[in-house]
Amino acid sequence: MIRRALTLVVALMLLVPALAEAKNAHTKRTGNRVPSAQLAATGSGAMTVVGRMSVYGAIPEWGSLVVLDRAGDAEAHLAGQPLQFSRGRVRVVRVRQAAGLLFVKGSNLTVTVLGVDLSFSIAGNGRAKLLGTGVYRLNSDPEKAWARTWFNVVPSSSARRRSAERCAQCSPPAVPRR
Numbered sequence: 698m699i700r701r702a703l704t705l706v707v708a709l710m711l712l713v714p715a716l717a718e719a720k721n722a723h724t725k726r727t728g729n730r731v732p733s734a735q736l737a738a739t740g741s742g743a744m745t746v747v748g749r750m751s752v753y754g755a756i757p758e759w760g761s762l763v764v765l766d767r768a769g770d771a772e773a774h775l776a777g778q779p780l781q782f783s784r785g786r787v788r789v790v791r792v793r794q795a796a797g798l799l800f801v802k803g804s805n806l807t808v809t810v811l812g813v814d815l816s817f818s819i820a821g822n823g824r825a826k827l828l829g830t831g832v833y834r835l836n837s838d839p840e841k842a843w844a845r846t847w848f849n850v851v852p853s854s855s856a857r858r859r860s861a862e863r864c865a866q867c868s869p870p871a872v873p874r875r
Contacts, residue, residue: 736835737817738825745808746825747825748822751801752802752817756775758814760811761794762809763789763792764790765789766788766789766803766805766806767787770804824848830843
């Protein structure tokens, strides 16, 4: 009994500093990033996401894809090949017979995918609309059926609270105006 308790104390003494250092390293790497929401969706129909997003998913059969890039910083790849955006104020990619793995990221995107047996993971902030049949999970909420209404893709309240606490600790005090 005493031996187990001592072993547990020694393990905690070694583990706590390691976890603290890992947290500090993570904070240094990520800086003051805004927390992201996680959306996982599977189903058939039309899926549209809008906002600052990273979109990764599979279009197993011929589908349709439209990506609008309003900020000019988006990257898009389908089946391992980079997609070429049109030139202009709003850059656009359209693929009528899309199939394969899709990866899109950008700071002001609209991604619309139509297809059968779609499976996507999305990280970021914005909103989404899922038309057709399927299920989705936002953050750690329970699974829901696809609906015809827009819903917000935002981090959980606990993630926002943790970010606010971290930023309050690292922000410099306000300088009064003269």
